[in-house]
Amino acid sequence: MAEGLSTAFGAETPDQYGLVGHPVAHSWSPFIHGMFAKATSQNLAYRLFDVTPEHFRRETLQLFAGGVRGLNVTLPHKQAAAELVNELTPRAARAQAVNTIAFFEDTTLLGENTDGLGLIADLEGNLGLELAGKRVLILGAGGAVRGVLGPLLEREPREVLIANRTRDRAVKLAAEFSDMAEIRGCGFADLEGSPHDLIINATSASLQGEMPPLPEGLVGAGSVCYDMAYGRGPTPFTRWARSLRAAATHKGWGMLVEQAAESFLLWRGIRPNTRPVLEALARQG
Ligand code: ATR
Numbered sequence: 001m002a003e004g005l006s007t008a009f010g011a012e013t014p015d016q017y018g019l020v021g022h023p024v025a026h027s028w029s030p031f032i033h034g035m036f037a038k039a040t041s042q043n044l045a046y047r048l049f050d051v052t053p054e055h056f057r058r059e060t061l062q063l064f065a066g067g068v069r070g071l072n073v074t075l076p077h078k079q080a081a082a083e084l085v086n087e088l089t090p091r092a093a094r095a096q097a098v099n100t101i102a103f104f105e106d107t108t109l110l111g112e113n114t115d116g117l118g119l120i121a122d123l124e125g126n127l128g129l130e131l132a133g134k135r136v137l138i139l140g141a142g143g144a145v146r147g148v149l150g151p152l153l154e155r156e157p158r159e160v161l162i163a164n165r166t167r168d169r170a171v172k173l174a175a176e177f178s179d180m181a182e183i184r185g186c187g188f189a190d191l192e193g194s195p196h197d198l199i200i201n202a203t204s205a206s207l208q209g210e211m212p213p214l215p216e217g218l219v220g221a222g223s224v225c226y227d228m229a230y231g232r233g234p235t236p237f238t239r240w241a242r243s244l245r246a247a248a249t250h251k252g253w254g255m256l257v258e259q260a261a262e263s264f265l266l267w268r269g270i271r272p273n274t275r276p277v278l279e280a281l282a283r284q285g
Contacts, residue, residue, distance in 0.1 A: 070267040095116070118255045119255045134198055139200065195217065
């Protein structure tokens with residue numbers, strides 16, 4: 001009888017979460033959230049939803065109508081997600097990009113962006129880097145950069161330069177954040193060859209196995225080079241940085257795990273310990 005009751009009230013049905021993107025098949029998020037759920041004894045399921053841009057709005061709303069409690073959003077939908085939700089956190093409003101949506105009982109769809117928190121947690125917490133007073137170069141000016149600029153600028157780097165294949169996009173993005181810090185946008189061709197303390201690759205060039213054309217002098221003996229992309233082995237960007245003898249190169253595994261932990265916190269009210277997941281992913285190379 002007790003068993004029947006618990007089933008009738010759905011006590012054993014896991015709460016539904018997932019990732020919406022296009023493509024999503026390569027994603028490690030189900031593995032990461034699966035480990036988080038087990039470690040924190042949360043009864044949830046996390047699935048992948050491959051949704052094309054033309055169907056994003058309808059299919060995402062259908063998922064929530066069907067009982068999904070929260071979604072992560074990835075390429076190419078982060079800016080569309082900011083328009084879909086009916087409330088934005090101040091961070092997501094500043095970024096005009098959303099990577100996490102939470103559905104509340106009163107039917108509020110809240111959009112948050114945990115990318116920047118994830119990047120900072122990795123740079124400072126996992127890698128022990130100090131950002132204050134540093135010269136930072138960011139490659140790319142898409143949704144990924146929008147998400148991280150606010151939290152990065154709050155750390156008070158000396159200057160931030162955004163360089164992008166399409167120059168105007170970088171100039172426009174820098175202007176949006178110019179009230180926060182010394183920040184400029186330019187094209188790759190405008191880059192001068194003086195070294196930066198931290199170079200972050202946020203272009204999707206690595207995903208295509210490509211490397212933007214950049215002057216060699218950008219990397220000095222003290223430069224740390226961070227690729228937001230991740231995968232087995234070196235990326236074209238980390239290979240380039242190593243060939244120029246960067247002080248250190250890192251891939252984006254840590255950012256991936258830390259942004260996931262922040263999403264989990266928003267959904268479940270508990271921030272899981274990321275260390276065991278980072279160790280499991282480090283074994284992927
Ligand atoms: P994301 O959410 O990952 O930022 P996006 O908004 O589509 O995705 O942005 C992709 C970024 O990678 C852009 O800065 C893009 O440059 P453009 O603005 O010129 O399109 C950059 N990018 C993509 N492929 C690239 C390549 N092969 N070389 C250099 N930059 C590239």
